[in-house]
Amino acid sequence: MRKRTGFTWHFSCRFLPRFIANWARSIPTNRMTNHPSQGATMMNRVGFGTLLMCTLLIGCQPLDTKQYKEVNLNDQFTYSENHRSTPAEYHPDQWVIAIASIVSANESFSAYDELIQYIGLKLGQPTRAVYTKDYSEVYTLFKEHKVDAAFICSGLYIIGKKHQLMELLTVPVVNGAPTYQAYIIVPRTSSIQQFEELDQKTFAFTDRLSLTGCFYPLYGHQQPLTFWKKVIFTGNHDASIELVNRGIIDGASVDGLVFEDIARNDPSRVQNIRILEKSEPFGIPPVVVHPNVGKTNKRLLQQVFLQMDHDSTGQNILRKIHIDHFQLPDETLYETLESMVPDSIIP
Structure with a gap:
């Protein structure tokens, strides 16, 4: 794995306007x-x-305009469209960490901005943001190893695991449990x-x-x-x-x-x-890493998450993103999903 000197955070934003009846x-x-x-x-x-x-x-x-950010639905950019730099300007020594949003664009920006800064500060490395339009693009970025880690949904993890593209790094605990429904x-x-x-x-x-x-x-x-x-x-x-x-x-x-x-x-x-x-309860959406991430780098990133609840800044951020704390991964949490997600699915 190439040496990483910076963290790039990747948001999967789903922009959606309000609808009229019927x-x-x-x-x-x-x-x-x-x-x-x-x-x-x-x-x-x-x-x-x-x-x-x-x-x-x-x-x-x-409508309550505070709840949403109005955007043009034509403004959906891919990873490559947000990286128009020439090969000489591209920085392969930076980490790319994806945050696949499951809520709204407004929620993503407000909830994770401090988390991005916190991770970068703890690792002593700069951060920047890039965007994708859906989970399929996150999968593609892993396939091409343009991302090294990500916050993703449990369904995408099962697919990535089956294709040997993703490994568990850590899982959040919410309301006292590492599961959701x-x-x-x-x-x-x-x-x-x-x-x-x-x-x-x-x-x-x-x-x-x-x-x-x-x-x-x-x-x-x-x-x-x-x-x-x-x-x-x-x-x-x-x-x-x-x-x-x-x-x-x-x-x-x-x-x-x-x-x-x-x-x-x-x-x-x-x-x-x-x-x-x-x-039934399923394993909660985890933080995953690309299998090519070295053990040392993986352990360093993992420790940042595991220790977030040990300091006041981390605790404050966890409250804002509605997570109690992070814990070591447990593959058994996701065993029931293996049979639910068909092998035939191609992202």
């Missing part, structure tokens, strides 16, 4: 597919123009009482490589995308929660930690939602 009905049912990857393509091709229209029209509705949510006034009643309803996924936002409802319940009448891929959990809270769609599968955090800090954003189902 926009999901604009997605043709004859474009449905049994494959999440093709489903995401369907969403991009069919629903993208609708989303842009919604961005323009939604201004007529009263998928929540299947529906509007509070919905007559749906069990998962099977979502048949031929409108449903929101987050990212096609997300455990709680895609794999659980598809593979945990062994249902094809055609089980639903219409599906959309929102890109983040809080967007899916927003759609259900507004009664725009019939249901969604989201990260339970994100849901509970929103419920605790802004109850109005979930006041019209009922939790239909909670999954």
